[in-house]
Structure formats: structure tokens, C-alpha cells
Amino acid sequence: MADLSCEFLGIQSPNPFWLASAPPTDKAYNICRAFSAGWGGAVWKTLGEDPPPANVCSRYSAHRDTHGRILGINNIELISDRPLQVNLDEIKQTKKDWPDRALVVSLMVPCKEESWKRILNQVEATDCDGVELNFGCPHGMPELGMGAAVGQVPELITKVTRWCKQHTRLPVIVKLTPNVTDIVQTAIAAQAGGANAVSLINTINSITSINLDTMVGYPPVGNHCTSGGYCGEAVKPIALNMVGQLARHDETAKLSVSAMGGITTWRDAAEYLSLGATTLQVCTAVMLNGFKIIDELVDGLSRWMDQKGYRTLSEFRGAAVASLTDWNKLDLTYKSVAHIDQSHCIQCGRCFAACEDTEHQAIAFQTSDDGKDRTFEVITGECVGCNLCQITCPVEGCITMINPPGSNPEL
Amino acid sequence: MASKDIRNHRMSDEVYQENFSDIKPPLSFYQSRLEAGRCLYCHDAPCISACPTGINIPSFIHRIADQNVDGAAQVILEENILGGSCARVCPTEVLCEQACVRNHPPECKPVMIGRLQRFAIDHRQTAAHPFIRAQTTGRSVAVVGAGPAGLACAHKLARLGHDITVFDAHSKPGGLNEYGIAAYKLVEDYAQKEIRFIFEIGGITLEAGSRINLGHQLADLSVQFDAVFLGIGLESAKSLGLPDEPSEGVEEALGAIKTLRQTKNLAELPVASRVVVIGGGNTAIDIACQMRRLGAEEVTLAYRRGIQQMSATHHEQLFAKENGVRIIPWMKPTGFESKAGQLRGVRFVRTAEAPTGELIETGEQITMTADRAYKAIGQTITADSFAYGKLALSKNGKIRVNDQFRTSISNVWAGGDCVDKGEDLTVHAVQHGKLAAQAIHQFLQPPEVQVEQGDGRP
Numbered sequence: 037m038a039d040l041s042c043e044f045l046g047i048q049s050p051n052p053f054w055l056a057s058a059p060p061t062d063k064a065y066n067i068c069r070a071f072s073a074g075w076g077g078a079v080w081k082t083l084g085e086d087p088p089p090a091n092v093c094s095r096y097s098a099h100r101d102t103h104g105r106i107l108g109i110n111n112i113e114l115i116s117d118r119p120l121q122v123n124l125d126e127i128k129q130t131k132k133d134w135p136d137r138a139l140v141v142s143l144m145v146p147c148k149e150e151s152w153k154r155i156l157n158q159v160e161a162t163d164c165d166g167v168e169l170n171f172g173c174p175h176g177m178p179e180l181g182m183g184a185a186v187g188q189v190p191e192l193i194t195k196v197t198r199w200c201k202q203h204t205r206l207p208v209i210v211k212l213t214p215n216v217t218d219i220v221q222t223a224i225a226a227q228a229g230g231a232n233a234v235s236l237i238n239t240i241n242s243i244t245s246i247n248l249d250t251m252v253g254y255p256p257v258g259n260h261c262t263s264g265g266y267c268g269e270a271v272k273p274i275a276l277n278m279v280g281q282l283a284r285h286d287e288t289a290k291l292s293v294s295a296m297g298g299i300t301t302w303r304d305a306a307e308y309l310s311l312g313a314t315t316l317q318v319c320t321a322v323m324l325n326g327f328k329i330i331d332e333l334v335d336g337l338s339r340w341m342d343q344k345g346y347r348t349l350s351e352f353r354g355a356a357v358a359s360l361t362d363w364n365k366l367d368l369t370y371k372s373v374a375h376i377d378q379s380h381c382i383q384c385g386r387c388f389a390a391c392e393d394t395e396h397q398a399i400a401f402q403t404s405d406d407g408k409d410r411t412f413e414v415i416t417g418e419c420v421g422c423n424l425c426q427i428t429c430p431v432e433g434c435i436t437m438i439n440p441p442g443s444n445p446e447l
Numbered sequence: 448m449a450s451k452d453i454r455n456h457r458m459s460d461e462v463y464q465e466n467f468s469d470i471k472p473p474l475s476f477y478q479s480r481l482e483a484g485r486c487l488y489c490h491d492a493p494c495i496s497a498c499p500t501g502i503n504i505p506s507f508i509h510r511i512a513d514q515n516v517d518g519a520a521q522v523i524l525e526e527n528i529l530g531g532s533c534a535r536v537c538p539t540e541v542l543c544e545q546a547c548v549r550n551h552p553p554e555c556k557p558v559m560i561g562r563l564q565r566f567a568i569d570h571r572q573t574a575a576h577p578f579i580r581a582q583t584t585g586r587s588v589a590v591v592g593a594g595p596a597g598l599a600c601a602h603k604l605a606r607l608g609h610d611i612t613v614f615d616a617h618s619k620p621g622g623l624n625e626y627g628i629a630a631y632k633l634v635e636d637y638a639q640k641e642i643r644f645i646f647e648i649g650g651i652t653l654e655a656g657s658r659i660n661l662g663h664q665l666a667d668l669s670v671q672f673d674a675v676f677l678g679i680g681l682e683s684a685k686s687l688g689l690p691d692e693p694s695e696g697v698e699e700a701l702g703a704i705k706t707l708r709q710t711k712n713l714a715e716l717p718v719a720s721r722v723v724v725i726g727g728g729n730t731a732i733d734i735a736c737q738m739r740r741l742g743a744e745e746v747t748l749a750y751r752r753g754i755q756q757m758s759a760t761h762h763e764q765l766f767a768k769e770n771g772v773r774i775i776p777w778m779k780p781t782g783f784e785s786k787a788g789q790l791r792g793v794r795f796v797r798t799a800e801a802p803t804g805e806l807i808e809t810g811e812q813i814t815m816t817a818d819r820a821y822k823a824i825g826q827t828i829t830a831d832s833f834a835y836g837k838l839a840l841s842k843n844g845k846i847r848v849n850d851q852f853r854t855s856i857s858n859v860w861a862g863g864d865c866v867d868k869g870e871d872l873t874v875h876a877v878q879h880g881k882l883a884a885q886a887i888h889q890f891l892q893p894p895e896v897q898v899e900q901g902d903g904r905p
Contacts, residue, residue: 102484102512102513103480103481103483103484103512104480104481104484381551382548382549382551382552382554383489383493383548383551384487384489384490384548385489385490385491385492386487386488386489386490388490389490392490401490401491407496410491410493430487431553
């Protein structure tokens with residue numbers, strides 16, 4: 037059985053799955069339920085200075101596919117709306133009750149050294165394992181000069197991170213916002229300030245949809261709506277790219293990363309780890325399914341590791357980084373073509389419609405004399421190996437991309 | 448009813464109600480959206496060509512998924528104005544759903560096209576009729592028979608601006624939808640609801656209870672009206688040709704279904720304890736299952752050939768078995784047994800198939816006890832229809848029509864069960880009526896607009 041335990045900045049956790057700083061980690065009750073369920077750690081929902089902010093109603097909205105499945109959600113909830121001392125007391129008790137779990141506290145206070153010094157002292161007294169600087173919250177807080185307002189300005193990131201490093205002995209993780217042009221620049225800024233690690237990504241600015249009856253966007257707060265932070269499965273490709281960019285950039289390659297963004301299954305987790313992440317943070321998947329999904333995450337990851345012969349997470353951490361390169365370094369002589377397995381084909385013709393209408397007319401469509409059987413076959417000479425037919429095919433394993441004779445896949 | 452073998456009030460009111468409620472309950476919004484999500488939106492989708500009326504099925508299902516239910520309904524109604532009843536009565540398992548690519552492995556389960564079609568029609572929100580009648584042309588068409596073929600034809604022609612008079616012998620329009628379909632397939636007076644919807648187009652006058660004797664009246668009709676459409680169905684039951692056939696207790700299945708459909712309180716209907724149904728089609732299944740559901744203790748369906756040759760679909764046969772109907776093939780009726788004026792049994796001889804494919808009698812005699820026997824061996828066109836000599840017959844005794852459904856009389860068209868085309872299904876009748884309407888419309892155009900009717904295209 038694979039060993040899923042991990043160490044991150046000296047913080048131990050029985051598995052790499054932490055709850056991200058978000059509504060599910062707002063108080064001890066939720067976090068204790070999560071730890072009972074088996075979560076390896078949690079980042080306590082962002083603490084700020086008293087008085088705590090007031091939250092609005094409503095707060096979340098979903099982006100669904102045509103058939104009603106949720107692709108992502110957005111939220112306009114602010115940092116913790118409970119008094120600071122209540123949170124601090126609960127953090128202390130929780131860490132005492134669950135000493136083997138990672139407990140990191142997310143922080144966001146005004147851009148003044150004194151404010152950061154004060155709260156760091158208070159948080160240190162809870163015996164938590166580390167702090168995460170929330171430089172990413174895209175809604176509400178930036179208007180007050182906090183959250184993404186800091187995270188979008190590299191000089192501010194460096195300055196605040198440096199203050200924190202000066203005023204606490206705890207490991208400092210800087211949480212990066214994806215609402216920037218180049219994530220590498222903000223990560224370098226965090227590193228320059230002395231950050232021990234970065235976590236990414238925070239949520240993405242979004243409007244999920246518009247109510248076409250009321251002409252108010254979602255989530256509605258009376259007759260108004262404001263941009264919210266988008267998260268969930270749909271953001272995974274964006275987050276994975278950002279994690280990958282940091283891993284392959286010389287100046288950030290050695291930075292420890294706690295990755296998040298749409299992690300829903302063990303596969304997502306394994307992918308982030310393969311791009312160099314050490315721990316993983318999850319939020320939307322538990323908001324939609326509850327804490328119990330930890331069982332499937334842990335089981336799936338460890339079975340896959342067993343199958344591959346990986347005994348520990350470090351044995352495959354970063355294993356896919358070497359595959360990342362620039363477009364102009366790609367091999368122009370590499371060829372693959374589509375192959376349709378006729379024994380699996382259900383004759384829907386989706387591949388034909390895609391190729392004929394939008395690609396290279398590389399699929400031949402024939403109907404039997406009685407009109408009952410339809411055959412779709414790749415015209416190998418016309419196929420550019422774009423993968424679109426394989427993507428549109430509803431039957432797994434029916435269309436495969438193969439290396440045509442004479443090509444050299446090992447170049 | 449006094450007899451212990453033939454009596455009413457066999458069950459509680461609740462059981463009657465349950466037995467005759469919708470056998471295929473409608474999909475909910477949620478179910479329909481999930482099911483619509485299963486449609487693969489195939490290229491040149493096989494289901495479209497499998498639908499006799501050519502409904503663009505992937506398009507209407509896509510609209511359901513998009514929550515554009517009115518748009519979905521419009522797509523259906525454009526090709527099939529009786530899309531609501533077809534969704535309920537079509538043997539979709541041998542039509543659109545048989546062609547669905549999801550029947551292939553690994554899934555082996557088609558999209559529920561019929562039930563999605565019903566959902567779209569039932570949940571249409573717009574109050575207005577989906578089509579606008581063209582400016583009136585002043586041309587008139589008589590439609591004889593207000594069944595699915597006649598209704599489809601009348602609607603299409605009315606939509607094109609012609610003035611239509613629909614004659615029907617019965618007090619209510621609808622034909623087999625009103626009188627011939629099993630009650631649990633079209634509940635809550637659906638046939639009449641649909642007809643009211645069809646007539647919303649305007650320009651259609653209904654003459655119900657007005658039997659047209661074609662032999663005497665067709666000549667006049669074809670003069671009084673610019674064109675005539677015959678959708679007269681098959682009204683005369685076929686005969687077994689047995690000497691004691693007109694016995695007490697030996698009835699026509701279609702007549703019994705008609706009575707059943709028009710009975711408000713089914714508990715009042717006298718039902719036999721032991722029923723034998725003779726026939727192998729969907730009407731035989733319909734009467735057999737309905738008798739079981741009315742409380743008959745034993746219902747046996749006897750068919751003179753094998754299970755494979757039954758025209759009732761496999762799905763219908765399974766339904767019969769689920770209803771506790773016993774199906775016995777290779778049984779040819781030879782006579783009836785009565786005692787004191789009451790039917791007591793039906794005599795059969797066992798048949799077999801000769802190596803030549805011919806049906807032969809084995810000589811083995813079987814008598815099945817029965818208090819009531821129903822004949823469901825098919826219908827023929829009413830003989831007097833052909834008394835007017837100009838109306839030519841096909842080889843199998845139906846009205847002869849060409850590809851445009853035109854009869855041997857130049858301004859008379861025909862469609863539905865009374866013509867020798869396609870199977871006798873509601874959906875085929877609708878298509879006949881629709882195509883005939885297009886041909887009639889072409890015929891009614893001023894000569895300079897008329898196009899050669901060779902291939903039936905405008």
C-alpha cells in the first residue's frame with residue numbers, strides 16, 4: 037500500500053489532501069468533521085482584523101453544462117465574518133485535538149506592517165502549523181486595498197511577505213491570484229519576500245450567468261450582482277497550467293507549491309503532483325459533495341500508485357514537468373493519425389460531422405445498400421492527427437491516435 | 448349482468464382506475480433533461496429516417512436540453528401535427544428508437560425518443576397555435592374520415608389557406624385514436640384535446656355523425672369540392688369464415704375496444720371470466736390486455752401461425768405476458784361451442800408450417816373454454832366504398848393510389864389504413880395525410896404555378 041503521507045515546509049500530514057481556505061473551513065465544527073472524515077489538513081478560512089466584515093445574501097452561483105451538470109461555481113463570500121478571538125480560540129483547540137493534521141491559517145489585513153505584526157503574534161499563539169497570506173480574494177476585499185489588490189502588484193507582494201517573515205517563526209505560504217497576466221512574476225515576487233511556498237490558484241473573476249427574466253446576473257443580491265470568484269472542475273486546466281509554468285521556470289522551479297483549482301478526483305490530484313505540487317487543496321468538490329469524498333480521493337490515488345509501483349508521493353512528484361516545453365521546441369516531424377475501431381463504432385457520425393465541417397475532411401462516410409449500416413473510416417492520407425474526432429467520439433477506446441508506418445514516435 | 452361468468456364490478460373502483468391509467472407515465476422536467484442529455488446529436492441521424500413522418504429528432508431533443516420546449520414542440524409538429532398521440536401510441540421500439548445508435552454496445556439502450564416527444568408536446572407553453580393559416584385561397588377540399596390521416600391532411604391544407612370540410616360517421620372525430628386504441632395508451636380524453644388543438648388553425652368545418660356512402664356520394668363530393676381526401680380506414684371486420692361465427696358471445700375486438708373507450712365508468716362493463724382472443728396483431732394484444740385489466744380471470748390469445756409471424760411487436764407481446772395473457776401460437780379456429788345460447792368454448796386445430804412455408808393443419812383438435820371470444824383478425828374496407836366504379840382497387844382490396852396518394856379519380860386522394868401503403872400505424876396515416884395534402888395543394892394551384900407532379904416535389 038502506497039504511503040500518502042507528506043511533509044510540506046516541515047508540516048506533516050497523513051495525506052496531501054487539505055481543505056482550502058474557504059467557506060468549509062470557517063469554524064472548528066466543519067474542520068473537525070473533515071478531519072474525522074480523513075482529510076490530511078486544512079487552511080482555516082481567512083482571518084482579518086475586527087470588526088469582521090458582513091456577508092451578503094445570496095453568495096454562490098453555478099455554471100452548468102447543457103444537461104445540468106455543474107462545471108464550476110462562483111462565490112462572493114468575504115473573509116471570516118466571525119470575531120477574531122472566536123476563530124483564534126477554535127484554531128487552538130482544533131490543533132490540540134488533531135495534532136497529526138496540518139492546520140494552516142489564512143490571513144488578510146490592511147497593507148500596514150503593524151497590522152500584519154499584530155495578527156501574526158495572535159495566530160502564532162494558537163500553535164497552528166503555518167500561515168497562508170490571502171493575496172488573491174477577487175471580490176470585496178480588493179476595494180479595501182487587500183486580497184487581489186495586493187496579489188496583482190509584485191512590489192506589494194514582496195513587501196508584505198517580507199514583513200510576515202520578519203514577524204513570525206511560522207512558515208509563510210503566499211496564495212497567488214490567477215487574475216494576472218503572468219503568474220511567474222507574482223511567484224518570483226513572493227519568493228523575493230522570503231515566502232517558504234506559494235499556493236495557487238485563488239478564484240478567477242467571473243459572472244456565471246444572467247437571469248434572462250430579471251436581467252440580473254448570478255448570484256443576485258436583490259437587483260444587483262457583482263463579479264465573483266470562479267472555481268470547480270472548469271478551472272482545473274487554468275490552474276494546472278499555472279502550476280506547470282512555475283515548475284518549468286528556472287527562477288520558481290524550486291519553490292514549494294500547494295496546488296488547488298478544481299481538484300475533484302484522484303486523477304486531478306495525481307496530475308497536480310506530477311507537475312510538482314507537494315500538497316493539494318480542495319474546496320468546490322467538498323462543497324458539492326461533502327467531506328466523504330476524501331475516501332475516494334485517497335483510495336484512488338494510492339491504488340494508482342500501487343499499480344505504478346510508486347511507494348511515496350515524492351517518487352512521482354514533478355514527473356511530468358520535463359514534458360513541458362515551448363511551442364517552438366515541439367517536434368514538427370512527429371505524426372499521429374486517427375484510427376476508428378469498427379467493432380466499437382456505434383455509427384453516430386459525430387467524428388464525421390466534426391472532421392467534415394470543421395477540420396480536414398479526413399473521414400469517409402458510407403451507407404450500406406439497405407441503409408441500415410453506416411461506416412466511418414479515417415482517410416489516413418488526409419488526417420492531420422488533430423484529435424478532434426477522438427474528442428467527439430462517445431465511445432471510449434473507439435478512436436485511437438496511432439503513429440502511422442514510417443513515422444518515428446521516439447524522436 | 449346476471450351470469451356468474453359474465454359480470455361487472457369485478458374489482459374496486461381504485462383498481463379500475465389504476466388499471467386504466469397511463470401505462471407510460473410522462474417524464475418529469477428533470478427526467479426529460481437527463482434523457483435529452485443522452486442524445487448524441489448524430490450526423491445524418493438514423494432516427495430521422497426511421498420516423499415515418501421524418502421528424503428532426505436530434506433537433507427537438509437538443510431543444511429540450513436547451514430548455515426550449517416550445518421550439519422542440521414546433522420541430523415535431525412541423526412534420527407531424529399528431530405528434531402528441533404518436534408519441535403515446537407509436538411502436539417506437541421498431542421505429543425511431545430501434546434506429547438509435549445507443550442500441551449498439553456498450554450501452555444497448557436507446558434514447559427514449561417517444562417519451563421525450565410527449566414531454567415536448569405536453570409542455571408547450573405558448574397559447575397560440577404554432578402555425579398561421581395562409582390567406583384563404585377560396586378552394587375547398589372534402590376530407591372523408593376524421594382519423595389521423597384525415598386530420599393531418601385537413602390541418603396541412605387549412606394551413607395552406609384552403610377551406611376544409613371533414614366528414615365523419617361517428618359522433619366524435621378521431622377515428623382509431625378515439626375508438627380503437629387501448630384506453631391506457633391515450634388517457635384523459637387526449638384524442639379530443641389533440642383535435643381541438645389541430646382545429647385551432649381555422650378553416651376546418653367538422654361534420655360529425657355524417658356517414659358518407661362513397662358508392663353513392665363520391666361523385667357528388669368530387670364535384671361539390673375542388674378536391675377530396677379519403678381517410679376512411681378499414682371499417683368492416685374480416686370474417687373467420689366459420690358457419691357458427693355469428694354466435695352469441697363471439698364479438699369483434701374493435702367493437703369491444705370502441706365500447707370500452709366510450710364507457711365512462713369501466714366498472715359497469717360486463718366482463719367474461721374466461722376470454723379467448725383470436726388474432727396476432729396489436730389489436731389482439733389491446734383487447735386481451737384490456738380484458739385482463741377489466742378483471743377477466745383467464746385470457747388466452749390464440750394465433751394461427753408462430754410467435755415470429757405475429758404482427759404485434761415483441762414489446763407488445765411482452766406487455767401482454769406481463770398482463771397475464773397466455774399466448775398460444777399455431778392455433779386455427781374451427782368453430783364455437785355454445786350451451787343454452789351461451790358461448791362455452793372455442794374449437795381449434797393445431798397448425799404447423801410445412802417445409803414449403805405453407806400453413807398446414809396437424810389434425811390435433813383443441814377446445815378452449817371461453818365465455819367470450821374476440822376476433823382481432825383484421826379489417827377490410829367497407830364494400831360499398833367501391834360501388835362507385837371509378838375508384839380503383841389494389842390487389843389486396845384497398846384503395847389504389849400513386850406515390851402522391853392520388854386515386855384513380857383525378858381530384859380524389861386517399862391515405863391511412865384504407866390505402867395499400869405502409870403498415871397500418873397511426874404515424875403512417877399521418878404521413879399519408881400530410882403528403883396527400885401537399886399533392887392536393889399543388890393540384891389546387893393555378894396552372895402557371897403547377898409543377899410536374901412526377902416526383903411529388905414542388
